[in-house]
Amino acid sequence: MSVWDDVIDQPTVVTTLDRAVRDQTAMTHGWLLTGPPGSGRSTAARAFAAALECPRDGCGECHECRTALDGSHADVEIVATSGLSIPVRQARELALLAQARPSVGAWRVIVIEDVDRLTERAADALLKALEEPVSRTVWVLCAPSLEDVIITIRSRSRHVRLRTPSPEAVAELLTRRNGIDPQLALDSARAAQSHVGLALRLARDDGARERRRETLRFAGGIHNLGDAMTAAATLASIAGDETSAASGERDGAERTRLLEQLGADPAARTQPPHIRSQVAALEKEQKTRATRFGRDVVDRALVDLLSLYRDALMVRSGAPVDLVNADLGDQVRDVAQTHTAEQLLLAMDAIGVARERIEAAVPPLLALESMAISLQVKGVRV
Amino acid sequence: MPEPPALVLIAGPERVLSDRALDSTLEVLRAHDPQIEVVRLYAADYAPGSLLVHASPSLFGGATAIVLHDADEASDDLQADLLTVIEQVGDELRLVVLHKGGNRGKRVLDALKSAGARRIDAPAIKTDREKNDFLTHEFRRARRKATPEAVRALLDAVGRDVGELAAAARQLVDDTEGLIDVEQVQEYHGGKVDATGFRVADAAVAGQTSEALRLLRHAIASGLDPVPIVAVLASQLRQVARVATAGGGSSGALAGKLGMAPWQIDRARTAARGWDGDRLGRAIQAVATADFEVKGGGRDPVYAVEHAILTITRERGAG
Ligand SMILES: [Zn+2]
Numbered sequence: 001m002s003v004w005d006d007v008i009d010q011p012t013v014v015t016t017l018d019r020a021v022r023d024q025t026a027m028t029h030g031w032l033l034t035g036p037p038g039s040g041r042s043t044a045a046r047a048f049a050a051a052l053e054c055p056r057d058g059c060g061e062c063h064e065c066r067t068a069l070d071g072s073h074a075d076v077e078i079v080a081t082s083g084l085s086i087p088v089r090q091a092r093e094l095a096l097l098a099q100a101r102p103s104v105g106a107w108r109v110i111v112i113e114d115v116d117r118l119t120e121r122a123a124d125a126l127l128k129a130l131e132e133p134v135s136r137t138v139w140v141l142c143a144p145s146l147e148d149v150i151i152t153i154r155s156r157s158r159h160v161r162l163r164t165p166s167p168e169a170v171a172e173l174l175t176r177r178n179g180i181d182p183q184l185a186l187d188s189a190r191a192a193q194s195h196v197g198l199a200l201r202l203a204r205d206d207g208a209r210e211r212r213r214e215t216l217r218f219a220g221g222i223h224n225l226g227d228a229m230t231a232a233a234t235l236a237s238i239a240g241d242e243t244s245a246a247s248g249e250r251d252g253a254e255r256t257r258l259l260e261q262l263g264a265d266p267a268a269r270t271q272p273p274h275i276r277s278q279v280a281a282l283e284k285e286q287k288t289r290a291t292r293f294g295r296d297v298v299d300r301a302l303v304d305l306l307s308l309y310r311d312a313l314m315v316r317s318g319a320p321v322d323l324v325n326a327d328l329g330d331q332v333r334d335v336a337q338t339h340t341a342e343q344l345l346l347a348m349d350a351i352g353v354a355r356e357r358i359e360a361a362v363p364p365l366l367a368l369e370s371m372a373i374s375l376q377v378k379g380v381r382v
Numbered sequence: 383m384p385e386p387p388a389l390v391l392i393a394g395p396e397r398v399l400s401d402r403a404l405d406s407t408l409e410v411l412r413a414h415d416p417q418i419e420v421v422r423l424y425a426a427d428y429a430p431g432s433l434l435v436h437a438s439p440s441l442f443g444g445a446t447a448i449v450l451h452d453a454d455e456a457s458d459d460l461q462a463d464l465l466t467v468i469e470q471v472g473d474e475l476r477l478v479v480l481h482k483g484g485n486r487g488k489r490v491l492d493a494l495k496s497a498g499a500r501r502i503d504a505p506a507i508k509t510d511r512e513k514n515d516f517l518t519h520e521f522r523r524a525r526r527k528a529t530p531e532a533v534r535a536l537l538d539a540v541g542r543d544v545g546e547l548a549a550a551a552r553q554l555v556d557d558t559e560g561l562i563d564v565e566q567v568q569e570y571h572g573g574k575v576d577a578t579g580f581r582v583a584d585a586a587v588a589g590q591t592s593e594a595l596r597l598l599r600h601a602i603a604s605g606l607d608p609v610p611i612v613a614v615l616a617s618q619l620r621q622v623a624r625v626a627t628a629g630g631g632s633s634g635a636l637a638g639k640l641g642m643a644p645w646q647i648d649r650a651r652t653a654a655r656g657w658d659g660d661r662l663g664r665a666i667q668a669v670a671t672a673d674f675e676v677k678g679g680g681r682d683p684v685y686a687v688e689h690a691i692l693t694i695t696r697e698r699g700a701g
Contacts, residue, residue: 362674366616
């Protein structure tokens with residue numbers, strides 16, 4: 001067993017980090033881990049932290065390893081933002097923390113899971129800490145890609161790039177770690193296009209599977225304007241439902257926590273003005289987060305839809321590749337038969353255009369309507 | 383004065399309504415007993431047993447009202463404590479439970495019901511129709527009348543959030559007198575959209591090219607942003623498309639099905655004459671393109687809207 005077991009299908013990354021743990025000359029005080037969503041950035045960052053604390057360089061079994069992995073190690077600070085930006089106050093606290101020697105372990109490790117969410121001033125505060133390394137402190141910064149990280153932070157850290165793991169590796173992890181049935185694990189890993197978190201959700205959550213199937217039914221299932229409008233409304237509402245489910249409880253808890261931090265009574269009917277303005281700022285940020293989350297949910301659904309047309313194109317061309325939607329083989333073949341290759345390409349274009357527009361702040365419903373109108377298949381079936 | 387209820391259940395997810403129900407409940411309790419101590423507890427950070435502590439008689443005497451928020455997120459401990467406290471209410475102890483919906487905490491709901499709790503509903507306000515009804519009711523509550531067009535303009539200007547809608551309606555009631563019409567909505571919540579935007583869209587959907595373009599120029603000249611004009615074009619075409627593809631039936635029945643107000647159905651039906659699915663589809667796509675362009679995807683936002691209007695009226699005329 002080793003701390004690297006769950007860092008799947010990333011041999012280069014593991015070699016680099018493992019060497020740094022064992023060889024002082026390969027070590028540096030700032031690391032930047034990038035990789036597409038779901039590729040395991042934060043898993044790799046935690047494993048690295050554990051290996052640094054472990055007396056046996058990452059056995060995966062000792063107390064140091066286990067506490068570092070689950071985030072409870074005294075010298076391992078894990079900053080996860082869950083979508084809110086990282087404020088300057090928090091960055092200053094981290095910079096201060098970085099000055100302190102480790103209390104029990106060999107290193108003080110500070111992991112920031114979404115360094116792309118630093119506000120500009122927070123990044124400045126962090127930059128100072130990165131410019132003046134402290135001998136026993138290591139920063140492990142994570143982001144989707146290099147472009148998401150401001151250049152001054154980039155240039156002060158060593159870059160390690162994670163790749164998208166193979167569906168087989170993801171499936172193996174789900175089976176080994178979460179006890180998911182191997183076939184379901186493989187179908188889910190393929191359908192999630194190797195995004196570990198999404199794959200796990202598809203494997204475990206019937207609702208998520210049903211939403212995916214509902215989305216994919218629109219491929220080849222839109223025959224007239226009425227179908228198109230319904231499809232767009234359905235896709236947009238799936239996003240709305242997921243957004244409110246994800247944000248409701250968290251928003252309330254954040255508000256209570258903020259009020260407690262400010263020394264206000266969370267139960268009071270009205271708050272004094274200076275507190276109200278902070279609460280308003282939080283609510284604004286929560287709203288921004290909900291909007292972003294909603295767009296992400298729609299984008300994921302569109303990636304699913306795109307994969308089905310791409311699968312159909314593969315089937316048409318007879319290319320011997322593994323289908324993303326292998327579990328929906330009949331529907332893929334059906335779409336392949338009822339569309340010409342050109343129609344499939346046009347459909348993929350329409351989905352790409354919708355994604356680009358939603359990214360550019362076009363209301364998702366309107367962008368989806370325009371897309372669904374392009375996806376109409378006429379006169380094939382009733 | 384009537385004796386206030388010892389047990390109150392506020393059921394439903396709509397914050398605006400449940401806040402309001404809670405305020406009026408507490409008002410009644412305070413009117414009955416100005417000294418009453420109000421304790422608020424939240425399911426999310428509930429410490430087991432604390433409900434019982436607050437429910438036990440105070441050393442200094444005096445009545446207590448316990449407000450329990452988010453009973454739908456209650457842990458097993460909290461549910462058990464609630465079941466105990468429900469048995470203890472009376473003159474000295476009032477209990478107000480807020481439950482946003484769902485099956486969690488069902489035993490508590492049943493116990494409240496059989497103990498004769500007063501129930502106040504706070505149903506979700508989601509569809510345009512529900513928001514329309516909500517606004518109409520808001521004005522009626524304040525003993526004011528608003529034209530359907532004013533309600534529609536307010537919906538379009540203020541948007542989705544029910545809390546914001548309620549605040550906007552409140553402001554109109556406070557700051558204006560007499561019948562509330564489109565001009566007043568425009569004056570207080572304008573900048574985002576005004577009646578001109580609707581007239582541009584109506585003319586475009588009706589295929590009146592020169593009228594639509596003239597109104598657009600006028601709107602731009604008076605400082606209206608192209609972004610909300612495109613939004614109005616999209617919502618008008620959407621309503622026409624949904625009504626046109628929904629089949630027959632009375633406007634009342636269709637209103638329920640589509641989540642629109644009956645007058646919106648009638649308008650959309652009239653506008654739908656002279657359109658078919660393909661042409662309507664291309665018109666909607668032109669608006670989606672324009673929306674992308676006015677949000678920075680194109681060089682000239684005004685030209686983008688003009689182009690969309692020309693496409694819409696051309697498609698309308700092609701029938
Ligand atoms: Zn170890």
